[in-house]
Amino acid sequence: GQQVMQIPQYQHVQEGEDFTTYCNSSTTLSNIQWYKQRPGGHPVFLIQLVKSGEVKKQKRLTFQFGEAKKNSSLHITATQTTDVGTYFCAGDSGGSNYKLTFGKGTLLTVNP
């Protein structure tokens, strides 16, 4: 079945440093979504990428979708303590069941 691999598993940075998490799917995706889960909370939708090579920005967050629609990345510029949490990518392979396959997530901690 479809697999979504995400690295790194953990990342600890000093406040102000940049952060990047990477996602790779074993199959071509219809779209990829990114979620953030704060400690003790539930996943919150950040963004959806649909087009090959797509790049989207949300303030300090930059999301990319690879040309082959099999990989993606999330980059945070100048991290802040509010960025702490686990970032998950989730791949949608298309089809009528709308099923997402989640990566294992990257836990980001930020040292003030």
Add this chain to the structure above:
Amino acid sequence: GAVVSQHPSRVICKSGTSVKIECRSLDFQATTMFWYRQFPKQSLMLMATSNEGSKATYEQGVEKDKFLINHASLTLSTLTVTSAHPEDSSFYICSASDYRLNYGYTFGSGTRLTVV
């Protein structure tokens, strides 16, 4: 935006009893809802896809007789953990999508189940 309400947020039950968790889409209709299980510091594991008016589709390795799913209306899906055991203790989360919007999937706030 889409709102998904999940209840209860926490529940403690005795071994052998059953627990029902509700997931409601508050401002949209969801023909499909998803139930996940999440262990501490791990990813979300899809348990089953809940389909309104029909049987749920379970992922491989998930016991359908133990995790009963009912999706009786377009706004409500329930997950019942039957004859719960301590190993069923986990964080259970539902999600749904309002396909009229490009908001991805909205997750409920989750249910922390502890079986003692």
